[in-house]
Amino acid sequence: MSTYFGKMMRGFPEWLPSAKRQELAVLKTISSIYESYGYTPIETAAVEKTKSLATTGDVSKEIFGIHRLAGEGGEQRKAEFGLHFDLTLPFARYTAENAGQLQFPFKRYQIQKVWRGERPQQGRYREFYQSDIDIVGDGDLPAHFEAEVVEVVYSIFTKLNVGDFTVRINNRKLLEGYYRDLGIEDMGQTLIAIDKIDKEGSERVIEMLLENGLSQEQAEACVELAAKKFTISEGLKFVAELEAKNEVLEEAKVELTEIFNNLSHLPEGAVIFDLSIARGLDYYTGSVYECTLKGLEHCGSVCSGGRYDNLAGKFTKRSLPGVGLSIGITRLLYLLFENDRLPLLAPTPTQAVVILFDESQRPAANKVAAELRDAGINTEVSHQARKFGKQIQHAEKRGARFIIIPEEDGSCSAKDLQTGEQESLCVEKLVSLLKD
Amino acid sequence: MSTYFGKMMRGFPEWLPSAKRQELAVLKTISSIYESYGYTPIETAAVEKTKSLATTGDVSKEIFGIHRLAGEGGEQRKAEFGLHFDLTLPFARYTAENAGQLQFPFKRYQIQKVWRGERPQQGRYREFYQSDIDIVGDGDLPAHFEAEVVEVVYSIFTKLNVGDFTVRINNRKLLEGYYRDLGIEDMGQTLIAIDKIDKEGSERVIEMLLENGLSQEQAEACVELAAKKFTISEGLKFVAELEAKNEVLEEAKVELTEIFNNLSHLPEGAVIFDLSIARGLDYYTGSVYECTLKGLEHCGSVCSGGRYDNLAGKFTKRSLPGVGLSIGITRLLYLLFENDRLPLLAPTPTQAVVILFDESQRPAANKVAAELRDAGINTEVSHQARKFGKQIQHAEKRGARFIIIPEEDGSCSAKDLQTGEQESLCVEKLVSLLKD
Numbered sequence: 001m002s003t004y005f006g007k008m009m010r011g012f013p014e015w016l017p018s019a020k021r022q023e024l025a026v027l028k029t030i031s032s033i034y035e036s037y038g039y040t041p042i043e044t045a046a047v048e049k050t051k052s053l054a055t056t057g058d059v060s061k062e063i064f065g066i067h068r069l070a071g072e073g074g075e076q077r078k079a080e081f082g083l084h085f086d087l088t089l090p091f092a093r094y095t096a097e098n099a100g101q102l103q104f105p106f107k108r109y110q111i112q113k114v115w116r117g118e119r120p121q122q123g124r125y126r127e128f129y130q131s132d133i134d135i136v137g138d139g140d141l142p143a144h145f146e147a148e149v150v151e152v153v154y155s156i157f158t159k160l161n162v163g164d165f166t167v168r169i170n171n172r173k174l175l176e177g178y179y180r181d182l183g184i185e186d187m188g189q190t191l192i193a194i195d196k197i198d199k200e201g202s203e204r205v206i207e208m209l210l211e212n213g214l215s216q217e218q219a220e221a222c223v224e225l226a227a228k229k230f231t232i233s234e235g236l237k238f239v240a241e242l243e244a245k246n247e248v249l250e251e252a253k254v255e256l257t258e259i260f261n262n263l264s265h266l267p268e269g270a271v272i273f274d275l276s277i278a279r280g281l282d283y284y285t286g287s288v289y290e291c292t293l294k295g296l297e298h299c300g301s302v303c304s305g306g307r308y309d310n311l312a313g314k315f316t317k318r319s320l321p322g323v324g325l326s327i328g329i330t331r332l333l334y335l336l337f338e339n340d341r342l343p344l345l346a347p348t349p350t351q352a353v354v355i356l357f358d359e360s361q362r363p364a365a366n367k368v369a370a371e372l373r374d375a376g377i378n379t380e381v382s383h384q385a386r387k388f389g390k391q392i393q394h395a396e397k398r399g400a401r402f403i404i405i406p407e408e409d410g411s412c413s414a415k416d417l418q419t420g421e422q423e424s425l426c427v428e429k430l431v432s433l434l435k436d
Numbered sequence: 437m438s439t440y441f442g443k444m445m446r447g448f449p450e451w452l453p454s455a456k457r458q459e460l461a462v463l464k465t466i467s468s469i470y471e472s473y474g475y476t477p478i479e480t481a482a483v484e485k486t487k488s489l490a491t492t493g494d495v496s497k498e499i500f501g502i503h504r505l506a507g508e509g510g511e512q513r514k515a516e517f518g519l520h521f522d523l524t525l526p527f528a529r530y531t532a533e534n535a536g537q538l539q540f541p542f543k544r545y546q547i548q549k550v551w552r553g554e555r556p557q558q559g560r561y562r563e564f565y566q567s568d569i570d571i572v573g574d575g576d577l578p579a580h581f582e583a584e585v586v587e588v589v590y591s592i593f594t595k596l597n598v599g600d601f602t603v604r605i606n607n608r609k610l611l612e613g614y615y616r617d618l619g620i621e622d623m624g625q626t627l628i629a630i631d632k633i634d635k636e637g638s639e640r641v642i643e644m645l646l647e648n649g650l651s652q653e654q655a656e657a658c659v660e661l662a663a664k665k666f667t668i669s670e671g672l673k674f675v676a677e678l679e680a681k682n683e684v685l686e687e688a689k690v691e692l693t694e695i696f697n698n699l700s701h702l703p704e705g706a707v708i709f710d711l712s713i714a715r716g717l718d719y720y721t722g723s724v725y726e727c728t729l730k731g732l733e734h735c736g737s738v739c740s741g742g743r744y745d746n747l748a749g750k751f752t753k754r755s756l757p758g759v760g761l762s763i764g765i766t767r768l769l770y771l772l773f774e775n776d777r778l779p780l781l782a783p784t785p786t787q788a789v790v791i792l793f794d795e796s797q798r799p800a801a802n803k804v805a806a807e808l809r810d811a812g813i814n815t816e817v818s819h820q821a822r823k824f825g826k827q828i829q830h831a832e833k834r835g836a837r838f839i840i841i842p843e844e845d846g847s848c849s850a851k852d853l854q855t856g857e858q859e860s861l862c863v864e865k866l867v868s869l870l871k872d
Contacts, residue, residue: 001537006530006533006534006537007533008481009481009483009485009517012481012482012483013481014478014479014480014530015478015479016534016537017476017477017478017538017544018537020476020477020478020479020713021476021477022475033786035814036809036812036813036814036815036817037809037814037815037816038784038786038814038834039783039784039785040453040456040457040784040785041453041456041457041460042450042451042453042456042784043450043451043456044450045444045445045448045450046482046519046549046551046563047445047448047563049445050505054505060470062504062739063504063505064502064503064504064505064517065502065503065504065505066501066502066551067500067503068498068499068500068501068553069486069490069499069500069501069515069518069553074707079503079505081445082505083482083502094442094450097442097443098442098443098452101437101442101452101834102453103450103783103830105785105819107784107816108453113482115482115502117505118502120449120771127482127483139590142819142820144798145819151802151806155809162519164795192813231664244756255836260799261798262799262802263797265799265802265806341858347476347539348474348475348476348543349471349474349475349476350474357765360697362580362697363698363700363701364869366587366698366701367701370701373472373473373591376472378472378473378474379472380470380473380543383541383581384578385577393849394539397539398474398539413604430459430639
């Protein structure tokens with residue numbers, strides 16, 4: 001029996017309370033970091049029009065359509081709406097529709113469930129939380145925002161305190177410029193092959209590149225480039241020395257210099273410039289980055305993103321370039337719980353339980369509890385005036401730190417269940433004691 | 437153009453950022469009150485098996501079924517899953533399935549979207565947030581929890597600070613005991629008619645009761661009873677003097693005494709014992725209550741709930757009596773915004789913006805911003821080193837209170853955009869100034 005997942009319908013995970021409380025704590029940490037950079041929250045409907053969702057054949061297979069059950073007769077009903085499968089498309093639609101009432105650059109965060117009708121596997125679900133940020137410019141977007149998003153990733157995983165992690169950044173233009181210089185024409189296939197280098201190894205990737213029609217020399221040069229890894233200050237030096245033999249490489253040089261300069265206030269080694277990162281998604285046009293947990297690299301990245309040149313071409317003629325990142329929260333939590341990188345919390349938020357020797361004390365106990373709550377202490381009154389030991393046990397099971405024992409004279413005793421210390425106090429003093 | 441709703445697909449509302457930020461603030465207030473009473477968060481999947489959802493004909497019409505779009509060919513596909521239309525049924529299933537790993541009484545809160553395929557109208561949506569609490573006992577549940585839930589409602593609307601409101605409580609057993617004593621047999625129809633007294637008026641309700649087969653005397657007695665309204669201390673007196681002519685009235689007398697005693701620590705008038713409250717839903721078996729906003733009574737209740745004897749009969753043989761409440765958040769926010777009872781917040785969480793005179797200052801500005809963020813101040817660096825006035829305007833539009841102006845010598849000036857005051861400070865002093 002899982003200690004964090006409840007029983008579930010296949011692919012639709014549900015946390016037990018101790019895990020749900022930790023998920024809320026993680027989301028709170030993440031959203032406060034987003035807000036500290038000025039990202040503003042939005043939430044879009046769970047559904048989009050089916051015609052907007054259905055982009056490519058591959059993704060369409062994963063879409064859950066919705067339709068009213070009533071009237072489900074013999075006739076085939078076309079689903080007008082479907083559940084969104086990511087937060088990027090809904091964000092693009094929202095930004096396009098409300099552009100007149102938004103301020104650009106528009107920095108938003110969005111934490112919502114998404115649904116994918118894929119085959120459920122361990123760590124892969126049909127319903128899960130995503131937590132995204134994006135900055136979108138109206139017409140243009142300076143490269144320093146690409147640095148900011150990477151800084152946000154670094155801040156989040158530092159603050160979450162879930163062990164060592166690696167944030168890696170690369171730039172599509174740099175790779176494409178190099179490939180162009182090598183005389184390679186099929187950029188897409190080359191990027192896809194290079195992206196597999198971590199998983200498949202250099203030899204297999206060289207084979208793939210040869211199969212794609214590259215020469216032995218070209219393939220080896222690509223793999224050699226992908227092997228380079230630098231800290232940010234080393235990266236700055238590498239880029240400065242870079243001979244820009246074509247326009248794309250020249251752009252990469254300028255942008256990477258700006259990006260690295262804007263990461264220079266982070267500790268050395270916080271971000272790795274890793275030339276093997278390519279990211280599969282073909283809408284990325286500049287920086288790409290990802291974060292992996294040290295020791296869990298085989299589980300893949302827990303956060304990834306990049307720069308794209310046009311977000312909402314489907315919905316508006318406005319050019320809306322952007323840069324963003326996405327964290328798969330449900331999968332991240334699963335990995336952290338499963339690998340003991342994050343503890344479960346107490347099953348309830350209760351901090352203090354007021355004990356009752358007799359039901360007649362309840363109205364007075366309610367008053368004490370109300371005062372404690374006003375002071376910010378989560379307090380329950382014992383649900384039943386049963387044996388003292390039973391009440392303590394119950395309080396402990398709920399994760400409460402203190403029990404409050406009402407005295408005849410209207411004062412109280414507070415007992416710390418962790419240290420065993422007990423003190424007799426008036427309610428005012430009790431409040432100030434527990435607040436500390 | 438709405439200042440709080442974005443453009444939307446019919447029935448699927450989406451807030452603009454200023455409204456979404458206020459919704460989050462409201463939800464934070466509500467969930468901290470829930471937690472202060474020891475309610476623990478859970479979240480269930482958005483979907484349930486269709487066969488569990490489809491209870492009554494009326495509700496079934498409102499269910500959105502889901503199915504994978506792929507393979508949608510000529511054949512009719514039966515939807516195996518549907519989106520939940522409330523949080524009670526999913527909670528019942530969750531509690532039944534995970535009972536072995538939960539502690540009873542199980543006090544949970546749940547804030548999630550629900551979906552109803554009904555015709556969208558003003559204030560009535562196809563997708564909206566609900567915010568529920570329930571306490572469920574294993575086998576039995578003492579009546580004092582019915583008082584607690586009412587106290588929670590009172591605490592929430594006090595804390596939300598959205599103007600005057602009325603919390604009203606009644607008890608189904610009391611009404612049924614009276615009706616039985618009057619010789620009335622059709623309890624359900626009588627309760628439904630009485631529940632309409634606020635909307636339809638006494639005369640129309642008497643007509644309805646007569647149509648249901650009640651005598652003039654019976655109908656008048658019902659309406660007379662429904663006209664009674666007491667404060668809690670008056671209610672205690674009324675109940676003490678109550679002649680319990682049958683078993684149901686006797687039960688009502690005992691339970692109401694316990695409930696009122698456990699509300700006696702609230703200010704007089706905080707809760708009104710109102711004998712016209714019946715609530716339509718037929719699964720309530722004891723207390724029923726609701727909250728309306730003063731001046732907006734015609735909009736109906738913004739929060740309601742009651743006691744039910746068995747939550748999860750569909751999913752388990754265990755008897756799980758409970759008591760709960762539900763707040764329709766989206767509709768509540770709409771009412772509050774529309775009637776100027778709640779302000780919109782600033783469009784971003786940004787509190788300070790670091791100004792740039794030249795792009796070359798950005799890396800240094802990043803460092804200042806990082807220190808401010810560490811100190812808990814939401815900080816952006818100006819996105820572009822353009823004219824000073826433009827940058828101030830941009831900061832104001834984002835709702836920032838301060839701009840930070842870097843000086844040549846590494847110190848900073850902070851300018852308060854509200855008061856116009858400006859002070860030159862080292863970064864450390866700046867941090868401590870802004871924290872206050």
